[in-house]
Structures are given as C-alpha cells and as structure tokens.
Amino acid sequence: MxxxxxxxxxxxxxxxxxxxxxxxxxxxxxGEVTYAALDYAASAPALQRVWDDVxxxxxxxxxxxxxxxxxxxxxxxxxxxxxxxVAEFLGCRAGDQVIFTRSTTDSLNLLAAAVPxxxxxxxxxxxxxxxxxxxxxARVTYxxxxxxxxxxxxxxxxxxxxxxxxxxxxxxxxxxxxxxGELWPVKELAAAAHAHGARxxxxxxxxxxxxxxxxxxxxxxxxxxxxxxxxxxxxxxxLAGRADWLQDAEPYLAGGGASRKVARRTDGGVDVEWHxxxxxxxxxxxxxxxxxxxxxxCKALTEAGFDRLxxxxxxxxxxxxxxxxxxxxxxxxxxxxxxxxxxGVISFVVEGWNSSHFAAALSAEYGIGVRDGLxxxxxxxxxxxxxxxxxxxxxxxxxxxPGERSLNAIRVSFGAGTPDEHIERFVRAVKELVSEGAQWKxxxxxxxxxxxxxxxxx
Numbered sequence: 358m359x360x361x362x363x364x365x366x367x368x369x370x371x372x373x374x375x376x377x378x379x380x381x382x383x384x385x386x387x388g389e390v391t392y393a394a395l396d397y398a399a400s401a402p403a404l405q406r407v408w409d410d411v412x413x414x415x416x417x418x419x420x421x422x423x424x425x426x427x428x429x430x431x432x433x434x435x436x437x438x439x440x441x442x443v444a445e446f447l448g449c450r451a452g453d454q455v456i457f458t459r460s461t462t463d464s465l466n467l468l469a470a471a472v473p474x475x476x477x478x479x480x481x482x483x484x485x486x487x488x489x490x491x492x493x494x495a496r497v498t499y500x501x502x503x504x505x506x507x508x509x510x511x512x513x514x515x516x517x518x519x520x521x522x523x524x525x526x527x528x529x530x531x532x533x534x535x536x537x538g539e540l541w542p543v544k545e546l547a548a549a550a551h552a553h554g555a556r557x558x559x560x561x562x563x564x565x566x567x568x569x570x571x572x573x574x575x576x577x578x579x580x581x582x583x584x585x586x587x588x589x590x591x592x593x594x595x596l597a598g599r600a601d602w603l604q605d606a607e608p609y610l611a612g613g614g615a616s617r618k619v620a621r622r623t624d625g626g627v628d629v630e631w632h633x634x635x636x637x638x639x640x641x642x643x644x645x646x647x648x649x650x651x652x653x654x655c656k657a658l659t660e661a662g663f664d665r666l667x668x669x670x671x672x673x674x675x676x677x678x679x680x681x682x683x684x685x686x687x688x689x690x691x692x693x694x695x696x697x698x699x700x701g702v703i704s705f706v707v708e709g710w711n712s713s714h715f716a717a718a719l720s721a722e723y724g725i726g727v728r729d730g731l732x733x734x735x736x737x738x739x740x741x742x743x744x745x746x747x748x749x750x751x752x753x754x755x756x757x758x759p760g761e762r763s764l765n766a767i768r769v770s771f772g773a774g775t776p777d778e779h780i781e782r783f784v785r786a787v788k789e790l791v792s793e794g795a796q797w798k799x800x801x802x803x804x805x806x807x808x809x810x811x812x813x814x815x
Contacts, residue, residue, distance in 0.1 A: 370665040373657070374405035375588065375774030382724045385797050385808045390724035393779035397586070398535050398702045398770035399728055401566055403650070404588040410653040411590075411646055421643050422614065422636075436645050439652035440635070446655035447580055447597050448571035455597045456635045457648050461562040462487040464581035464596035465529070467638055468558055469495065471606035476525040479516055479555070481509070482736040483692065485535050488560045489736070492529070502740045505693055506542040510549055517553035526555035532564030536734050536741065536768070538674075538702030539693050540564070547576045558598070562586050566772055567670060567700035569663050572598060584651040588658075588773065593647025596638075604633045608640060615640035658773065666773050670701050673771055673780050677703055680784030686791050690741040690766060701775070704732070704768040706742065707791060712765040713806035718795040721808045723786040725779070728768040738766055 381389040394402055414435065419428030421436045440455045449455065458464045469491035472478070478492040481500045489499075498516055503509035513528060520526055528550045533540050543559055550557040558579040561570050565582040572580055579598030585591045608615040608631055615637050618630040631637050658666065678695075681687045686708040691697065707715050716729035731738045744764050769783060798809045 370662065370669050372669075372776050373588075373661055373666070373773045375402040376405060376408055377402050378774065378776070384724060385721040385810075393723070393725040393782055395769045395771055395775070395779060395783055396726050396728050397566070397772045397775070398538075398563060398732075398768060400585045400591070401588050401772055402774055403590050404654055404657050404774065406657040407589050407650050407653040411650055414649060415646075418645070421645050432645055435649055436643060439648045442652040442655055443595055444597065446570075446659065447595075448573045449597055450573050452600060453572065453598055454600045454603060454635045455595060456603070456638050457643060457651075458581075458594040458596055458638075459592055459644075460487075460585070460594040461485075461560060461581045461583040462491075462594075464594050465558070465560065466491045467596055467609045468579060468581070468602075469493070470609055471602045471638075472527055473525045473602070473605075476527055477520055478527045478529060479513060480529045481512075481531075482740070483534065483536075484529065484531055484734065484737075485560065485562070486733045486735070487562070488529050488531060489734075495527075502692060502737060506545070506697075510542055510545045513546055514549045514553070517549065517555055520553070520555075522554060526550075526553070528555055528557040529560065530557065531560045531562075532570065533567065533700045533702065534692070534734075534737070535563045535702060536704050536732050536737050536766075537691050537693075538563070538699035538704075538770070539691065539697045540568075540699060543575050543577065547578075551576070556599070563700060563702060566658075568667060584647055584654070587651060587654045589650035589654045590647065593644050593651050595651065600633075603638060607631075609638040610640040612640035614643070661773070670772060670775075673775060673777075674699060674701055674703070676780050677769060677771075677784065681705060681787065684788055684791050687787065690738075692737075692741070701771040702768065703770070704738075704741075704766045706766050707787075710790075711806065712767045713801075714795070714799055715790065716767050717799055717806040717808065718790055718797070719783070719786055721799075722790075722796055723782060725783055725786055727783075728770070730765050732766070732768055739764070742766065 380392045382392045383389050417428050417431050419432040421433050444455045458467055465487055472495055476495045478495045478497045480489060483502045500512050500516060503512055530546055531541055532543055547557045556578040559577045561580050561582040564570055566587045570580060579596060581596050584593035615631055616629050617632045620628050622628055681689055688706050690704045706712060712729040716727050719725040719727055742764060799806050800809045
C-alpha cells in the first residue's frame with residue numbers, strides 16, 4: 358500500500374530564513390534566550406523572502422479588477438499571476454480553478470456551500486474541525502479512525518459501496534494529520550472514491566508546507582490549504598480544483614466582483630448574471646497582499662528545492678522521535694504506528710504531567726513555543742488518548758490543575774525555517790523537565806497554565 362511518501366533527496370540544506378529567527382524572549386528563571394518557534398502546525402513563521410516581496414510591492418498597491426490607473430492594472434496583474442503561480446505549485450489540470458479564500462476553513466466551507474443538495478459526504482473522525490464540520494447541509498457519514506492506511510482505504514470502500522450509486526458523493530480527507538503528522542494514503546483514497554462515483558477534496562493545510570502536492574498526480578478533485586501554514590501571513594487561503602460544482606453553485610458571497618451584470622426588472626426586482634470564473638466566489642475587494650504572499654511562498658519553496666527541504670525535515674523528525682523515545686514517561690500519539698511516514702508534526706503526553714503545565718514550562722523556562730490542547734481535532738485526540746468522548750477538556754483550556762493528568766496533549770511542530778538548535782533545545786528540555794521537574798511554580802489563569810510570578814522558585 359503506497360502513501361504520500363517523503364522525497365528521496367536527502368542532500369543537506371540550510372533552514373530557510375524566516376521572520377523572528379533572532380527574536381529573544383525573557384525566561385522566568387532570569388535572562389533571555391532566542392525564541393524557539395516549534396508551533397508551525399498552528400502558524401508557520403513567514404519566510405523572509407515573502408516579507409521582502411510584499412514590502413517591495415507595497416508602494417505600488419492599488420485596487421484589483423476595478424481601476425484604469427497604472428497601479429490598479431499592476432495590482433490586477435500581480436493578483437492574476439499569483440493565481441497562475443499557485444496553479445503551477447499545485448499541478449492543476451486544464452480547466453481547474455484556483456479560488457482565493459481566507460483560510461482552509463473558508464475554502465472547505467465554500468465547497469460545502471457548493472455541493473449538490475442531495476450530496477452524501479464521507480469524512481473520517483480523525484479530521485481537523487475545518488474538514489469535519491462544514492458539511493451541515495449534506496448527508497454526512499463519519500468514518501471511525503483507521504489504524505493503518507490500508508484500513509482507511511477499506512473503510513472508505515465499504516462505506517461508498519453502501520451508498521446510493523445515483524446521487525453525488527464527496528470524500529473529505531487530510532493529507533497529513535495536524536495531530537500526529539502521519540501521511541494519509543491520498544492517491545489510494547482518491548482511486549476508491551472515483552471507482553464508486555464519488556469525488557474527493559484534500560485538506561492539504563498540513564501537507565502543502567511540508568511536501569509537494571500535485572492535484573493531477575494524486576488525482577484529487579479539490580485541494581484546500583492556508584497561507585499562514587505555508588510561511589505566508591494570515592488571512593489568505595486557496596481552494597483549487599474542478600470548476601463544475603463551483604460554477605453551478607450560488608456565489609459564496611454576493612456582491613461586487615462576483616456579479617457580471619446586474620439590471621433592474623420592471624417588477625422592481627433585480628436580475629443578476631454571475632461570473633463563471635473563480636471571481637464568482639471572490640466577491641468584494643480581494644486580499645491582494647495575502648494572495649501575493651501565498652504565491653511568493655510557493656515560488657520560494659519550489660526554488661529552494663522542495664525535495665531537499667523534505668529531506669532536512671525528515672532528519673529533524675528522526676531527531677525528535679529518537680529523543681522522545683529515550684524518555685520512558687513520554688508517549689507519542691500515533692494512528693498508523695512508529696514506521697508510518699510523517700511530516701514535522703508530533704504530539705505526545707507525559708506521564709504525571711498536565712499537558713498545559715508541561716507546555717507552559719517549556720515556554721517560561723526554555724523559551725520554546727509549542728501547542729497544548731486538542732488541536733481542533735477533538736474526536737481524534739480523544740481516540741488517541743483512549744478517553745471517553747464525553748470526558749471533559751477542550752482546546753486551550755485544560756480543566757486539570759498543574760501536575761494533574763489532563764485530557765489534552767502537547768504538540769511540537771517544525772519545518773523549513775527550523776534551526777537544528779531549536780530541536781536540540783526541545784529534546785534537552787523534555788528530558789530535564791521529566792527528570793528534574795519544573796524550576797518554577799505554575800497556576801491556572803483564565804484557562805491557561807502560567808508561571809506564578811508571586812512565588813519563589815521551587
């Protein structure tokens with residue numbers, strides 16, 4: 358069974374320059390340290406190349422698609438050329454559309470609004486909420502968490518075999534888990550979907566920043582991802598793929614830009630002719646800065662040699678996993694097992710520790726930024742932790758006190774801009790916290806575990 362696999366070129370390359378790489382933060386124990394940003398799965402730092410490109414364009418900023426002036430025409434060209442750059446980055450087919458949105462969540466909600474009224478949607482319980490929740494107007498079948506890639510394909514085939522063969526169907530699946538980092542068998546799932554007359558959308562939010570994504574090669578119908586995970590600033594995303602459902606659907610937003618012609622009727626109403634291009638779902642003034650940022654990031658990753666970036670990241674994954682394996686109290690969360698290929702996203706729990714407490718200590722005592730919680734994938738994390746679906750606990754607001762077990766996990770994530778030193782510091786910090794304990798006292802404040810500034814060191 359083949360899955361999306363890491364590239365084979367393991368040649369050494371340096372981390373890409375990112376914003377904030379020299380930022381220092383205070384330690385509760387005294388002094389300062391360079392901040393180790395190890396929360397890429399939430400938001401990756403922007404590439405310096407992206408920031409420089411945006412800064413160079415900023416003086417020429419103008420309205421898009423609406424002006425006759427030079428700056429407007431320049432901005433329009435920039436916007437549409439960015440669309441072409443993203444299409445090339447994703448390996449789009451002839452006839453595919455690239456629609457710019459606000460995020461992966463926005464992209465999947467757009468698609469959910471465009472699916473035919475009688476569409477049946479199949480989605481695994483392992484999905485991020487952005488993929489799990491948008492399908493409110495469709496008939497949804499939730500599939501249990503598989504324990505191997507083969508089980509994922511088999512479960513989908515069984516579910517599709519039992520559906521109405523005459524109605525439309527859509528499968529939604531992640532390319533790489535935002536909790537475990539494990540790669541999913543996207544190509545095989547696409548083949549299963551198409552064999553049963555269904556379509557498939559790939560949530561590539563965690564895959565695209567770490568691994569090349571080719572729509573044509575994977576044979577998926579749509580891909581969705583976010584700029585802020587692809588080393589670009591917030592507020593931009595992409596939905597790319599087949600045009601027919603999108604052209605047939607009512608515009609996601611009604612307004613200027615989506616409409617081609619508007620006329621009053623004799624009865625006092627309004628007739629509207631909507632665009633059939635991507636503009637149909639891009640009403641309003643577009644986020645040209647965000648769009649250009651995504652295109653710049655796509656070009657930067659390609660020009661740096663994505664295979665080399667993947668090779669270096671896999672070295673970092675190996676170092677983290679080997680380091681955590683040396684600590685018996687640490688349990689790494691996994692669906693598919695230790696040998697499953699994965700990107701630079703690893704979640705774990707520590708015996709005897711509240712996950713929020715552990716993450717707070719990493720930040721306050723070592724200057725390391727990670728994530729704790731349920732990572733907007735509540736059903737998956739609960740399954741991995743072996744807890745009841747009704748057990749308490751929610752994203753970012755653990756109910757347990759510091760030192761108590763919590764129904765949350767800790768996530769470390771990294772990528773193209775991560776220096777080796779950040780990984781080494783993280784591994785060392787985990788070992789020291791487990792063996793020696795925290796150097797400071799912590800308390801819960803507004804749902805977060807924070808250093809108790811009013812107490813002495815422990």
